[in-house]
Every structure is written in C-alpha cells, then in structure tokens.
Amino acid sequence: MLKRISVHHLTLGMHIDGFCAPWMEHPFWRNHFVLTDPQDIVRVRTSTVQELWIDTSKGLDVAPDAAPQALPETAPAAAPAAAPTPPRDTTPTTAAVEYTRAAQICAKAKLAVAAMFQEARLGHTVQTALAEQLVQDITDSVMRSPSALVSLARIKTADDYTYMHSVAVCALMVALALQLKLDAAQTRSAGMGGLLHDLGKALVPLEVLNKPGKLTDAEFTLIKTHPAQGHMLLVECLTDDPAVLDIVLHHHEKTDGSGYPSGQAGEGISLLAKMGAICDVYDAISSDRPYKKGWDPAESLKKMAEWTNGHLDTQVFHAFVKSMGIYPTGSLVRLSSGKIAVVTGQSASALLKPIVKVFFSTKSDLRIPPVVVDLSAPDCTEKITGREDPAYWRFPDLNQLWSGLEPAQLQRA
Secondary structure (H helix, E strand, O other): OEEEEEHHHOOOOOEEEEEOOOHHHOOOOOOEEEOOOHHHHHHHHOOOOOEEEEEOOOOOOOOHHHHHHOEEOOOOOOOOOOOOOOOOOOOOOOHHHHHHHHHHHHHHHHHHHHHHHHHHHOOOOOOOHHHHHHHHHHHHHHHHOOOHHHHHOOOOOOOOHHHHHHHHHHHHHHHHHHHOOOOHHHHHHHHHHHHHOOHHHHHOOHHHHOOOOOOOHHHHHHHOOHHHHHHHHHHHOOOOOHHHHHHHHHOOOOOOOOOOOOOOOHHHOOHHHHHHHHHHHHHHHHOOEOOEOOOOHHHHHHHHHOOOOOOOOHHHHHHHHHHHOOOOOOOEEEEOOOEEEEEEEOOOOOOOOOEEEEEEEOOOOEEEEEEEEEOOOOOOOOOEEEEOOHHHHOOOOHHHHHHOOOHHHHHHO
16 A cells, blocks of 8 residues: 655655655655665755655554554555656756756766666566666756766776766667657667667676776676676666667677678668767776776867778768867867866867967966856957867866865766
8 A cells, every 4th residue: 555654754664655845856866765764864855855655565564553643545546656756947057057967967967877787686577667667857957057977077086987878878879869860769779779788797797897907808708798697687677769779789889891790891880889989988988997097178179080991971070069169068178278178068060269368377377266268259350270188287176176176066966
C-alpha cells in the first residue's frame, strides 16, 4: 500500500516510493529504495522536500502514534507516487545564472552514473529510468546556455573521471545534435547514448581502468571489450532504442575502418556513432587524467582537426567546432594588446571573436581587474592573436574566472 507522509515520520526500514518534489530538489539520484542509513533521513529533512510516498508492502509503515497524521493514498496503486513533472524550462538565460544550475545538475548526475556503474559491477540489472530524466535536465541546460554544463563537466578528479566523462559526453552530444538540427527524438537518443556510452567499463577491473601508467597490450585488449559489454548490459536492461545501443557499441569506430569492435568504416558508421566518437575524444583529451594533464580546449580542437583524415568524420567534426567555437569556453588566449584573457562564451556571429574575460597584462606582468569583452562588438579593437598554455601561466583561479563559481561550488560539481 502506498502512503503519502510527512518527512518527519520517516524511519529506517521504510521503502521510499517517490518524493513530492521535482527530481532536482530531492537529495537522491533515485526515487525507489529502502532507507537503511540514518544520514539519509537527515538529508531528506534538511532538503526542500516536505512530503513523500512510502510503500508499506515493501518496508515499514508509519508508527501507530503517527498514523493519524499520515496521508493515505487516494489515487490507484498504479498511479505515479511522485509529484507531477514540472514544465520544462528552456528559456535562454545568462551564463552566470546557468552555471549555478549546471553545477547542481553535474553533482546529481555524478551520483546517478556512479550508482549505475555500481549496479553493473554487482551484477544487478542497471536501472536506467532516471537516466532519461537526467538527459532531459542536461538537454534543457544546454538549450538555456550552450556552454555552461559542457564546460563544467570538463572539470574532473581522478576519482570521478569515469562518471563525469559520461555526463560531459552526454552534454556534448546534445549540443552537437542541436547544432545538426536533429529532431527531439534523435537529440534524446544522442544524449542517452552519450550518458551510457562507457557503461561497459563497469565490467573492466578497476586496477586496469584506473591504471596511472601506459596499458599493456593485454590490458588494452581488455579495455576494448567495453563497447560490447555496455551493449550487453543495456540489452539486459531491455533498452529498446536502437540508436542508443548503436552509440554504445560503435563509438570507437574510425572512418578508415581501424576502430573497434566491428571495424566499420566511412558511411558504414551511423551519424550518431560518429558524433559519439567525436564527443568522446574531445572530453578525453581536454580533461585531466591520472596519467596525463588535459589539453586546453582550443588545443584539443586543433589536435582533433589533424585526426579527421581517417579517424573522425570531417563534416560532423566541423559541426562540432561550430557548437563549441574555435576557442571553446575555458580557453586561455592572448589579445592584440598583449593582455591575457579566458574565454567565457561564444559570439552568435563570429567563431573567431568569442566573449572573453581580460585579467592579466603581459606588459606589466601583473593581474588587472577582470573585464568582460565581447570581441565581436562593432567598436571592439581587440582580437585574439593566439592561444596560451595554461600550464605555463599556472593561474590558480582559471576555472573560477570563466565560470564565475566559487571553489566550493566547483568541487561539488
């Protein structure tokens, strides 16, 4: 029996069957589970959630003295236990506003992906239902402000790399799908495929997956099984979207046929799989790894341009560059005045003239008060003369400069 109760009546052993609040407002990645940790009760009560549903057939009921205050179910048992889904919010907003929202999405997405990987490692059926809501939230964020979540998801630690890589590829796939003007169903499939593309790595031994040095031939052979393993896991989960399965199985194919697992080539590779290959590579080379510092976003695109002959599809890559900009958000650049700036956003009219935040003078060799400059503005005399290497300058607050977020917010993302 389903009951709607106040959060103050929660006790260990109850089976939660939905929160009376939007998914982003409750503190868990899932909606259905048994309460076993006292800290989880604290997390619910300190959140904005006021009421929730419990299933007394799968867990404890409310205490007898609290029963009169419980709200018994009035809807049929098959009705959704959670509150109605709020209307989608895709109204364009400023990057500053969206970075805060995107940080919250990243934090929750990381938990959700980690939980799915853990389920797979334990041999359990992976619950992908909430992944659909997550893809929708990511899509809405990208539609509101294209670069916020894409840029934030590039920030990773060694411990959460695999999970945040999945989130980043999802966001990149959505952004690329929108650039290619794919329809809503294809965009949803692209995001879902991006989120789940590396699920098969859950079945790769952690000592191989997280190895800080170069892999042996045997270890690399093991890594190369993850597309087929991920495909198998999703078939077992009854995932029935062939586009998602195709991305998961074929995101490591190359246009010259040298990829894996099937050695598909050219037009034999689907559009979504080609997109998956590009988004996967970009996030991998632009993110810090246990064994390698990530390249600057602009440097990453430069390197990828050299791989379009035989590895990446040229036309899809050009669309990817348009979605990211020649100098993606977070790129460090030198201006014609000799000042150093970091890219904070893209211009709608000129790929080579993004919006930047100027903060350092090479002439005085000093930091200067940060100033945002739109290089595409008619009266702007500044222009980018080249990329700068962040490793050389070692600005400790570079991520704060382009995102506008505080260190604590960046750590939670």
